Amino acid sequence: MELTEVSCSEIVEAIQDKLPVLFFVFSRGRTEVLAQDLGRDWDFLNAREKKEVGGKIKEAEAEQPGAFSGPGWRSLRRLLLQGIAYHHAGLLPPVKYLVENLYASRLLWVVFCTETFAAGVNFPAASAVFDSTRKWDGHDFRILQNREFFQMAGRAGRRGFDRIGHAFIRVDSRFPEQTGFFDDKAIEPVSGRLVISPNTVLSLLRYKTDEEIDRFLNENFKMYQLKKRQGLLKEEIEALTGRISEIEAGLCSENGTLTCPVERARARKQLKRLRWKNKNREKDLLQKQIALATPKKCFNSKKCMALSERLREVQTYYQTLRQEYAAITQQVESVFTEYREVRDLLEKLGYVKGREFFARGIFALELHVQEILVTEIAFSGLLEDSEPADAAAILAGIEFIPGKNTRTDILDLPALQQTYLIRHELLKMGVPERFCIWSNLPGSLAYAWYNGATFTELMEMSSLQPGDIFSIFRREIDLLRQIERAAAGNTALIERAQAIRGQLDRDEIALSF
Missing domain, CATH: 3.40.50.300 (P-loop containing nucleotide triphosphate hydrolases)
Structure with a gap:
């Protein structure tokens, strides 16, 4: 209806x-x-x-x-x-x-x-x-x-x-x-999605052999779908190759040249199109080519024309499949390429060297969100040296992507400026932006909440809806738990993370259903 x-x-x-x-x-x-x-x-x-x-x-x-x-x-x-x-x-x-x-x-x-x-x-x-x-x-x-x-x-x-x-x-x-186009028999298939994050690479290097890593990259659902489609395309391309050979065998030797009446007729139509488009240089070149070619008489021009058109159709479809096959092949290879790129990046940043893990790599292994950015913030000393409220402001912006109309009170904190510089340096070093997602906008909310503001006051400071503010703090609290695990042996950082978490996890933010 x-x-x-x-x-x-x-x-x-x-x-x-x-x-x-x-x-x-x-x-x-x-x-x-x-x-x-x-x-x-x-x-x-x-x-x-x-x-x-x-x-x-x-x-x-x-x-x-x-x-x-x-x-x-x-x-x-x-x-x-x-x-x-x-x-x-x-x-x-x-x-x-x-x-x-x-x-x-x-x-x-x-x-x-x-x-x-x-x-x-x-x-x-x-x-x-x-x-x-x-x-x-x-x-x-x-x-x-x-x-x-x-x-x-x-x-x-x-x-x-x-x-x-x-x-x-x-x-x-x-x-x-x-409306009128929904079809329950045409439900889109589920697509596999493999995310190669720093944590993925660190976990593979830490806990898997080379053979197991290769199997992981080769046998996930995304790769299964890609390779299945790649195989089907290969079979279809091979079948079309045979079909093209069959059609070509039925054509005379003059086919495809300007001595063939069919090709000459097609060329004359092209001349008219070039005249209309004022492409005189191309038109003159084609005219000379027609004049230089000696026309041959064709005794079966209708059959030749039909076969020629069929050949063009099959060749066009063949090229389409070849392009899709090349794209699929590139996607298959990109999984391994992306793994190597992230592994090389981690080596460049001093997280690992081959299978050897350094302090940063051991720390990042326990993180599951913005691993590189959070690790660099932690190793800069910002979380321990800053006031707890400042540290809370820093971590609130991890993986926050503001909307076009997002507004919050702007907080001018040196700690936020230092975080911005850390992120900027990482980007300059070639770290992809997707591994450096951070915004200073939630900082004022976390700073105020840590210092005892009410939830109503937070809403007055921002255009964000209550559920969005709640999500920012729940993500931060989860991140603080990850940092506590990652900081094993660093008592000062563990205590700082616990203290911030305890102060944030109260009143409306502590609500769970």
Whole structure:
């Protein structure tokens, strides 16, 4: 069913006998806007249900008061009492858990959610509605893949309640092609992905023999897929080679030269095209070539022409396959090339030499995120020599990639400047940018939080949503645990990491569901 440029209220009215519904939206902010719009027109709960929802809300607020005091909570609370909600990664875990709990208790009738909600196997619905089937993938807007669509549409239909599930798409008249093309028989295959990180290389060198490393690089799922496709292409190329030879055997010896009537006719058409394009130099050259060639009489020009056209088609396809084969072969080789490049980089930086591990290599072996950058920060002495709050500010920016509109209060700390210089030097030495991901933007949040700021104050300092701030600190706390393991023997660094972790892991950040 196609619903063209209608409001959420009109959609719900049209499908009100097919509720509850998961309304998939590909923007956090838009989930909230659409929920507020629907809340102005609809209230799905009776007095008994409102009382039950109110009781669950009070329980949640009493258990984790800090999680339910941020901006927007009052509006969401009102919506929950109407049987409406929104759910996205920008919410704190206790808030998301409350929404999920209410939905599982059949007290929510419309939930506006991002696609991550579709991963919850315990959250089926009678219907799934798509606000759009175009999404931003980090680079550009694109149409949903078949598997993405069916992952979300598959939430529709509750076992024991619905004979069938229903999926609806709201169609934007500017993009009429955005529906009617999903095919459950054309689900995109799962692709293998092998990431050669510094930790991967260090672990292989530390714990595997040369034969085991070779097997690891050769027999992973990504390599299996590449080699399988490479083999199929090779077989098809060989078959086409034979087919080309067969066709060529049926052609006369003049084929492909300007003495052949077929080729001369084709050349004269090319002359006309060159005249129209004012390519006089090319036209004159071709004209001379036609004049110099002595035409031969062809007694079977129709057959010759058909074979000639068929040969061109097969040769074109042959070249396409050759190009794909070359690209696949390059990908196969790139796995080994990337491994050697990272291994050589680690040797250049003094982490290892062959199978011999130095202090930096032993330290980085225990890290699983931005191993080189974190190791260099630690070995610079910054984490031990700086004030604990400064060290917390440094580590908050590890692997943080700010969005286009991300804003935080800027913190002018010498420790952040020194971290920037360390990163800059690593880049100058040839360390790939993907191994040096760091931003100073979360620094002010970590500095303030370490020094006792409230979560509400953090939100006032930044454009980040509560869930994003929560994720920054949970990542930092996990990184501090890794540093504690990596710093074996360095009591001062272990104690510093433990102290920072203990100060960060409090109140809203300590919440886990």
